[in-house]
Amino acid sequence: MSSFVFSFCTASEWKKSFSSQFEDNPDLGNACFTETAIIFPAHLLVILLFLLRYWFLNAVEFQTAPAVKLTGSSMKIQNYEIAASLAAATIALIQLFSVIARNTSPGEAGVGPIEIVLIATIAAMYGLGAWVMAQEKKCFVLAGAITRRMGFVLAGVIEIFKFQGVVTKVEGSDENTFFILYLLFAATAWGLTLAELFVYPHEYEVLRGPDYRQLQSQMKKSEMESPEKTADFFSLITFMWMSPLLKEGARKPLQEEDVYGLADYDQSANLHKQWVPVWKDHQTRSDPSLRKAISEIWGTRFWVGGSLKLINDGAQFVGPIFLGLIIDFIGDENAPAWKGYFYAGLLFVCTMIGAAGEAQYFQIVMRVGMQVRAALQAAVFRKSMYISNKGRREGKFGVNLAVNNLISSDCENVEMATRNFHILWSSPLRIFVSMFLLYQQLSWPSLVGAAFLVLMMPLQKQVVTKLTQYARAGFKKADKRVKKEKEAVEAMQIVKCYAWENSFVDEAQQLREEELLFLKKSAVLGALNMCLIFSVPVLVSSVSFTVYVLAGNELTASKAFTSLALYNVLRMPLIFFPQVVAQLTVAMASLDRLEDYLSRDEVQDKDVQPLQPGLPAVSINNGVFSWGNLDSRDGDKKSKGNGKSKKPNKEMKHQPVTRQKSSGSVACGPEEDYLVTLKDINLTAEEGALVAIIGPTGSGKSSILHAILGEIPTKAGMVTTRGTLAYVPQQAWIFNATIKENILFGLEYDSK
Structure with a gap:
């Protein structure tokens, strides 16, 4: 060269x-x-x-x-x-x-x-x-x-x-x-x-x-675009675009109107629009993959964050290396002065680069995690609106998937895994490089210190596990206490009437004492965990230095300080790596559940024709509708009770017919046996007409509405809708007042 x-x-x-x-x-x-x-x-x-x-x-x-x-x-x-x-x-x-x-x-x-x-x-x-x-x-x-x-x-x-x-x-x-x-x-x-x-x-x-620009005087800060979009390069690197918000927060508690509006690329509506075509494309494939769909949208940005993580990891080792060089320079009286300035300058520059890389890494992966979570939550919510009855019953996980759990727990698990995924490859890399540099400094005694550090990990893991268990138990007790207090408040009239105040107070107080007991245990274990975090590096370095000196080696200041810094670098990946592995395992299970739910059958959108004079807005001709097939119903019955199945009435069984299609309508015949929910339905609703469907309970009034909406599979006949369609169900509800006030509902009474 x-x-x-x-x-x-x-x-x-x-x-x-x-x-x-x-x-x-x-x-x-x-x-x-x-x-x-x-x-x-x-x-x-x-x-x-x-x-x-x-x-x-x-x-x-x-x-x-x-x-x-x-x-x-x-x-x-x-x-x-x-x-x-x-x-x-x-x-x-x-x-x-x-x-x-x-x-x-x-x-x-x-x-x-x-x-x-x-x-x-x-x-x-x-x-x-x-x-x-x-x-x-x-x-x-x-x-x-x-x-x-x-x-x-x-x-x-x-x-x-x-x-x-x-x-x-x-x-x-x-x-x-x-x-x-x-x-x-x-x-x-x-x-x-x-x-x-x-x-x-x-x-x-x-x-x-x-x-999106408007006059600043006419806009609230919450309606303004995020200043991040127009920030310069230096401001993006140092996050100076947040300074006005931080100054505002230093002067007074921040309110919602003080915070800038979300950038368009962070808004859930835009994220959902970005997600829909990608997932539709994957659903047409033989093996749709939620992981590949996520990677297709956010993969590039995600791995840009990974490259910044690599820069930060490299900067972690620059400090110990240049620290040793600076100490050697101080001990060498004949060394030229430029070396000291050179080492100190490089140490400063590399530390600044590492800090900037770490900040940008966290910002990128947290944003990607947030965007993935928002897109998945919107997709699950949309799916809950479109999923068919067949889709609810079928799937790898059956009917056990609760939408609330998918939106809250599973999407959150995916978000946390997205944030911490890079630790999975970063931790082994940092451990390997740290051990290599430690071996260069202390030779084989460094392995003794590393072994001691590994032996301390199960103790710390046990402490963290118990801490988590006590915290969860405390939360459960708190939920029970809040539930009991809520019951007392909601039924306060009865409680007062029968003088049950002391009984409810005693129960709530007992639950509070049990809650505090778990919180105290959690606090003690939290203090012990912090003690281990700060004491383990000292113990590990002491063991390594003792073995190094007993082996007949001379421990210099350069070796001591460099080794201490390297052990500090080694400590964090050893602590977080097992936690991230467990977290990713949970996230993989959550991804499987989300993929199963999002891949299920949906109610097919029918072509809606424009309203035309003389034609009805809604019409059903010889409609036959069924929620499910005989096999699935019989299977459900066999799985319950004594294993015997009851055959349906033969008269309720519709004979297979040929499937047909027409523009703007759904006309089809079944291809297999099924249980009929509605049979021989003929309905016409003219434009502007008020139509009432009456009948006893269980006669199928609501089912007809679901058939018009397309939520019940059409086994035979034709359903035609024109114009726009809205389903507005009502629920009986009264508030604590007189019958007259419930009827008026806040309006003035006019006796005339």
Whole structure:
């Protein structure tokens, strides 16, 4: 690698600039190596980001994506950025021509190919950036806007690292012209970077997509769009877009109207619209998979969060490594000063990158989990409205699936698993790397400490298990107490009448004491768990250091502090990994239940014809309807009682007929035996008519309504509906008042 780099930099003065200061590590200190291996690839990455932004602007997939046209101050800022980018490209071209001229002049020191290639790449990069921004002036597609901004920010960061090398190179030389050109270039690049960091287009005209903007004075904060949508890159990384809300919360308790409205991509209605076509496509397949459908929508964003988790995990090991290097540097009196600054600077930068990566990781996976939960809850709710009687009976889990449990427990289990899934692969990786680095520090005694840490895990697991059991028992006692108090309040008149107050108070007090007993046990175990969490690293490190010293080794400060930091990194995955495995196991069962429910049979939507003069709004001709087949009914009866089944009356058995279809109607005949619910039904309801269906209890009045709605399978005949349809059931209900007040229901009585 070094031979290639130096041959690529032949005759360049840059490769000598740091050679006297970085004697211990020439490749790291050599500016030529830095240009070839770091700066040049970074500029190529920026070019790729600009090309990606151009693809967002012109790809067919984004021709209908939301887009705006910049106006006002946003257009002025865009013009400034274009001018700055063109200026940077022009200065780079002047530098390029100057370098080429110096290379061809007799008596001048030659330059290496890297300088010519690098400067040409920089000029092309800024020229491409200006061209992309000019394309944005015509149509600013909101999707992918961050790619161009990331490119200019990365270019500005590169110049910060490059600036020191330039200053060092010109010290003691007479190359003032090149230095002035570079200062102009760097100032232009940094000005462009600052504009990209802190300014986002806020004045525009909507070209495509909905326009939610209103006058700020006419909108409540809860009706405003989330500021996250218009936040700049720096604000997104640091979450500064939340500062106004946090300041508001510091001044007074937040109310609902103080919180910004949800972004459109977080609203459950939009998430459901996104989910429906994907799940319908999977239902047409031979083996519909809920996991694949979820991955198809949120998989990319989910694994972006995983990559940030990987960055955070890498940053966890940077701290212990550079901590050991800094301690070694302090103990070495002959070490050059730049090493200390270099190690400290890298430690700071890597720690900041790790912290930012962790924050973005949690934000992404929690948002994905929330979106998955909202979409699944909406899908389950819709399914409960459309599921057929056959769908209720059939399925892998039978009739035991309660919609409330699916919406509350199972969807929540999937959400929690989505949040914590990356710990499943991250924990083994962190454990392996930690043990590898610990073995390098302490050799085999590190394995003793790790074994002690593993042995402490069952104790901590037992404590957490008991803590959970006591907490759940306390919640059950609290539910019983609240139920008892609710009964007393609802029947207060009877309680007062028979003087049962003391009896109810004693029962509630006893339940409260039992509840407090479990809460006290939970508090004690919680304190013990916290004690274990903070004491285990100390005990583990003490055991490792004791074995290390007894083995005849010298324990230095560098090894001690580095090992302590690594044990601290090792502790968390060992604690959370078993919990996440158990959590994912529960989530897999929840996914199976949700998949089974969402795959069940639905009531088929009938084509609704428009209302036409002279034609009835609802009509049934020779309708035969049945809730179920004979086999299923007989099976139900056989499963109950003594195993004997009762055969239905033969007269209630309709003979099979040929299935037919007609536009706007349902006409079909059965293909197998069934129990008839309604037989030979003929009904006509004209437009605007008030029709009443009367009959004794159990005669099928409600069943006719369900047949019109299509909820009872049509075995024969034809059902036709025209126009819109609404089912408005009523339920008998009175409030505690006189008959007259119940009839008037708050209205004034008019005796006339």
